[in-house]
Amino acid sequence: MTDLAKRFRQWLSDAFRGWGFTVFERRAILLLCLLVILASSFRYYRNRSLGVRLSEFPTADSLTDPYSEPDPQLHILLDINRATASELERLPGVGPVKAGKIVELRVKLGGFKEIKQLDQVEGIGKKTIERLKPFVVVGLKTVGNDSMGN
Numbered sequence: 001m002t003d004l005a006k007r008f009r010q011w012l013s014d015a016f017r018g019w020g021f022t023v024f025e026r027r028a029i030l031l032l033c034l035l036v037i038l039a040s041s042f043r044y045y046r047n048r049s050l051g052v053r054l055s056e057f058p059t060a061d062s063l064t065d066p067y068s069e070p071d072p073q074l075h076i077l078l079d080i081n082r083a084t085a086s087e088l089e090r091l092p093g094v095g096p097v098k099a100g101k102i103v104e105l106r107v108k109l110g111g112f113k114e115i116k117q118l119d120q121v122e123g124i125g126k127k128t129i130e131r132l133k134p135f136v137v138v139g140l141k142t143v144g145n146d147s148m149g150n
Contacts, residue, residue, distance in 0.1 A: 079139035080118070081111045091135055093128050112138050 016026045078087060080102065088099035101121045106112060115138055118124050 077137045078135055080115070080136050081106060081139050091132055093131055098123055114138055 013026075016029070021029070078091065080088070085096070085099040085103050088094050088102050089096055094102070098121060101123070102118065105117075105121055109117065112118070115129060115133060115136060118129050118132070119126065
């Protein structure tokens with residue numbers, strides 16, 4: 001154990017004793033802290049592994065022309081079987097109405113098998129699908145309005 005780790009452990013032990021905690025209480029507090037850190041790490045890596053960074057998506061408000069070409073610098077994949085309507089709205093050419101229709105179709109179909117099925121949504125054609133391909137993937141089938149485990 002390094003000197004810094006030993007000093008920290010001694011400081012922590014002294015602090016717990018000074019606050020009047022018993023040995024059992026100290027161990028319980030440390031266990032709870034470790035569980036919080038573990039749960040936070042799990043949630044962070046789970047969200048990271050989805051490949052979705054919504055902060056980098058262009059919002060509908062920020063696009064002057066929603067049918068313009070997508071920014072080639074964005075390398076974000078959104079799973080259309082797991083995305084919520086608000087996340088779908090961030091895709092180029094998809095507003096609140098189309099996002100709602102995509103979610104409705106997803107529920108009706110029990111999930112998409114391929115991106116081409118988006119042409120069943122009123123207002124989405126071959127050109128829109130081609131424009132969306134760099135941004136969307138078809139992953140696990142998840143039926144419902146609010147997926148992503150929430």
